[in-house]
Amino acid sequence: xxxxxxxxxxxxxxxxxxxxxxxxxxxxxxxxxxxxxxxxxxxxxxxxxxxxxxxxxxxxxxxxxxxxxxxxxxxxxxxxxxxxxxxxxxxxxxxxxxxxxxxxxxxxxxxxxxxxxxxxxxxxxxxxxxxxxxxxxxxxxxxxxxxxxxxxxxxxxxxxxxxxxxxxxxxxxxxxxxxxxxxxxxxxxxxxxxxxxxxxxxxxxxxxxxxxxxxxxxxxxxxxxxxxxxxxxxxxxxxxxxxxxxxxxxx
Amino acid sequence: xxxxxxxxxxxxxxxxxxxxxxxxxxxxxxxxxxxxxxxxxxxxxxxxxxxxxxxxxxxxxxxxxxxxxxxxxxxxxxxxxxxxxxxxxxxxxxxxxxxxxxxxxxxxxxxxxxxxxxxxxxxxxxxxxxxxxxxxxxxxxxxxxxxxxxxxxxxxxxxxxxxxxxxxxxxxxxxxxxxxxxxxxxxxxxxxxxxxxxxxxxxxxxxxxxxxxxxxxxxx
Amino acid sequence: xxxxxxxxxxxxxxxxxxxxxxxxxxxxxxxxxxxxxxxxxxxxxxxxxxxxxxxxxxxxxxxxxxxxxxxxxxxxxxxxxxxxxxxxxxxxxxxxxxxxxxxxxxxxxxxxxxxxxxxxxxxxxxxxxxxxxxxxxxxxxxxxxxxxxxxxxxxxxxxxxxxxxxxxxxxxxxxxxxxxxxxxxxxxxxxxxxxxxxxxxxxxxxxxxxxxxxxxxxxxxxx
Numbered sequence: 089x090x091x092x093x094x095x096x097x098x099x100x101x102x103x104x105x106x107x108x109x110x111x112x113x114x115x116x117x118x119x120x121x122x123x124x125x126x127x128x129x130x131x132x133x134x135x136x137x138x139x140x141x142x143x144x145x146x147x148x149x150x151x152x153x154x155x156x157x158x159x160x161x162x163x164x165x166x167x168x169x170x171x172x173x174x175x176x177x178x179x180x181x182x183x184x185x186x187x188x189x190x191x192x193x194x195x196x197x198x199x200x201x202x203x204x205x206x207x208x209x210x211x212x213x214x215x216x217x218x219x220x221x222x223x224x225x226x227x228x229x230x231x232x233x234x235x236x237x238x239x240x241x242x243x244x245x246x247x248x249x250x251x252x253x254x255x256x257x258x259x260x261x262x263x264x265x266x267x268x269x270x271x272x273x274x275x276x277x278x279x280x281x282x283x284x285x286x287x288x289x290x291x292x293x294x295x296x297x298x299x300x301x302x303x304x305x306x307x308x309x310x311x312x313x314x315x316x317x318x319x320x321x322x323x324x325x326x327x328x329x330x331x332x333x334x335x336x337x338x339x
Numbered sequence: 340x341x342x343x344x345x346x347x348x349x350x351x352x353x354x355x356x357x358x359x360x361x362x363x364x365x366x367x368x369x370x371x372x373x374x375x376x377x378x379x380x381x382x383x384x385x386x387x388x389x390x391x392x393x394x395x396x397x398x399x400x401x402x403x404x405x406x407x408x409x410x411x412x413x414x415x416x417x418x419x420x421x422x423x424x425x426x427x428x429x430x431x432x433x434x435x436x437x438x439x440x441x442x443x444x445x446x447x448x449x450x451x452x453x454x455x456x457x458x459x460x461x462x463x464x465x466x467x468x469x470x471x472x473x474x475x476x477x478x479x480x481x482x483x484x485x486x487x488x489x490x491x492x493x494x495x496x497x498x499x500x501x502x503x504x505x506x507x508x509x510x511x512x513x514x515x516x517x518x519x520x521x522x523x524x525x526x527x528x529x530x531x532x533x534x535x536x537x538x539x540x541x542x543x544x545x546x547x548x549x550x551x552x553x554x555x556x557x558x559x
Numbered sequence: 560x561x562x563x564x565x566x567x568x569x570x571x572x573x574x575x576x577x578x579x580x581x582x583x584x585x586x587x588x589x590x591x592x593x594x595x596x597x598x599x600x601x602x603x604x605x606x607x608x609x610x611x612x613x614x615x616x617x618x619x620x621x622x623x624x625x626x627x628x629x630x631x632x633x634x635x636x637x638x639x640x641x642x643x644x645x646x647x648x649x650x651x652x653x654x655x656x657x658x659x660x661x662x663x664x665x666x667x668x669x670x671x672x673x674x675x676x677x678x679x680x681x682x683x684x685x686x687x688x689x690x691x692x693x694x695x696x697x698x699x700x701x702x703x704x705x706x707x708x709x710x711x712x713x714x715x716x717x718x719x720x721x722x723x724x725x726x727x728x729x730x731x732x733x734x735x736x737x738x739x740x741x742x743x744x745x746x747x748x749x750x751x752x753x754x755x756x757x758x759x760x761x762x763x764x765x766x767x768x769x770x771x772x773x774x775x776x777x778x779x780x781x782x
Contacts, residue, residue: 140462142458142461142462165461165464165465165466166464167464168461168462168463168464169463169464170464171462173462175455175458175459175462177455179455179456179458179459180459181456181459181460181474181478182456182478182554183474183477183478183481183554184477192460192463192473192474193463193464193465196465196469196473197463197464197465197469225554225555227554227555228555241463245463245464396759396763397755397759399709400709400713400755400758400759400762400763401713401754401755401756401758401759402713402714402716402717402729402755402758403713404716404717404719404729405716405729405732405751405754405755405758406755408748408751409748409751409752409755412747412748412751413746413748413749413751413752416748417745417746417747417748417749418746492617492618496618496619496620496621497620498620499620499621499622499623499717500717502622502720503719510620510622510623513623513626514626514720517626517630517631523626523627523630523631523634524627524630524631524632524634525631526631527623527626527627527630527631528627528631530623531615531619531623531624531627534618534619534620534623535614535615535618535619538618539614539618
């Protein structure tokens with residue numbers, strides 16, 4: 089694959105007595121949308137954090153556009169600026185308004201002048217339909233609105249890839265829709281994204297490939313069609329059936 | 340009863356002016372000391388923390404009068420064989436004292452800013468230093484303002500410790516006026532009133548500043 | 560006097576410093592709790608009066624209060640013409656204003672539910688306060704009370720300006736300094752180093768212990 093954006097190669101993540109990732113390899117190509125799913129504790133979040141080098145894998149390599157981030161010489165801060173990250177618990181900067189949250193990275197990391205940063209930020213905020221809320225502080229926004237600002241904050245940096253760590257799981261059911269809609273818009277525009285989520289409706293509509301992870305391993309991968317008609321492993325089948333049963337998502 | 344006060348009012352005001360300087364300069368410089376000490380304590384290793392806690396415990400654990408005597412007489416005159424200006428000595432010792440207290444407030448505020456905020460800043464590609472400067476500190480410094488207001492009030496009263504090295508600040512002036520006039524009750528009640536007005540109004544001003552910079556979701 | 564004799568002379572002042580401080584601290588509790596209660600339950604008028612009183616006491620340097628008691632009021636009230644009494648009273652009354660604040664916060668920390676549960680058992684308001692609310696208040700307040708005690712010990716040094724009649728630690732340091740000057744010693748002000756350390760020893764361990772004890776108890780009891 090000539091246009092691989094992000095890659096994990098035989099990545100292990102071991103804490104004291106638990107192994108969060110076991111020999112995980114994964115590639116995300118230009119313009120691809122991959123959905124990562126699996127039970128909680130299966131290591132999805134750890135994998136995303138490793139890809140952004142927010143935690144350093146204990147073994148294995150991580151690449152961004154062919155550059156090895158796990159090598160000691162890598163400029164991690166520079167790489168992170170090219171990787172968008174959307175957090176499960178949102179993590180907006182409390183002291184900045186919506187606009188300020190989006191311009192902060194543009195100004196302080198990319199060093200853009202104020203006006204240009206503002207324009208870029210507004211563009212990103214429009215993409216997630218938050219342009220009317222730019223002057224509000226995080227505490228004045230609903231969870232769904234906050235997360236849309238979180239997406240705009242990542243988007244504005246014009247990243248090579250955006251990693252989503254269960255972006256809707258901390259939200260009330262009625263607020264999930266607006267965030268998923270924003271993500272679908274990005275998908276249509278050909279953004280490269282790796283998304284950990286249990287929103288199967290979204291996955292079916294948007295994913296190029298789905299990856300089922302359990303106990304730190306990638307168990308099975310395939311198209312949404314493959315997963316929703318005939319998953320080949322028992323574990324994936326059981327997990328999908330449970331998702332449907334629990335009504336966490338309507339497949 | 341208080342008819343003699345107007346005659347001495349210029350003295351009182353001159354004293355108040357000295358007290359003002361003795362409170363404001365150390366407060367500002369002490370902020371820098373406290374900020375550096377807090378940052379080093381939180382983000383540097385064990386050794387830094389140990390050194391800082393020795394500094395803090397010395398200045399928080401002993402009377403300010405004793406510290407003033409040590410910094411005006413013992414260290415410069417006994418140890419170094421030099422004379423230093425009284426006001427300079429007082430400003431230095433008050434700065435170090437206030438820095439020790441401010442370190443505590445600032446450190447608490449930095450720790451109150453959740454680690455996640457650092458993670459989010461690092462995810463944007465910020466260096467640790469940039470994340471501290473643009474994300475952690477702007478939040479921490481807002482949290483610290485109420486505590487800082489306390490420190491301001493307490494520093495203002497502590498200027499009276501300069502009595503120990505004979506700077507003509509308000510407490511010193513009032514002792515002089517009392518001894519000239521033999522009217523202790525009136526002199527000291529009037530002095531108390533001056534301190535009270537000074538502190539009351541400046542705390543009000545600080546509270547107004549706090550209201551100004553307050554951010555939704557940040558009420559302490 | 561040799562070094563050891565000087566040190567013993569200094570240490571003999573500890574007893575006086577501590578007596579002044581402990582007396583003031585207890586007076587602070589004895590006035591602080593009633594003031595807090597008056598403020599909370601005494602109605603609007605009492606709230607205003609107590610708040611004003613506390614504001615004034617918290618807005619004046621302790622040395623001015625001591626001077627006022629000793630020289631200002633002491634002229635007419637002979638009982639105050641004792642530096643021990645004046646210093647301890649000034650420290651204690653002011654401490655009451657601080658402790659009222661500390662207990663106010665502690666009572667809020669205990670919460671009204673505890674009172675309600677005690678009343679539901681058939682306790683009177685007073686009994687519920689005494690047996691259910693107050694013990695928990697002391698646990699929550701322990702850290703604040705520890706630093707309040709440390710503040711009193713340090714501020715007791717201001718009694719030095721009452722003319723040197725109180726032979727506490729700092730006054731003894733001044734006596735040693737005068738002695739060293741007459742003897743032409745090289746470091747006449749050295750006595751203030753052990754003096755600082757003595758004050759630290761009197762404040763730091765207890766305040767730190769109360770702080771830790773309080774947070775451990777709070778954790779254990781889930782308050």
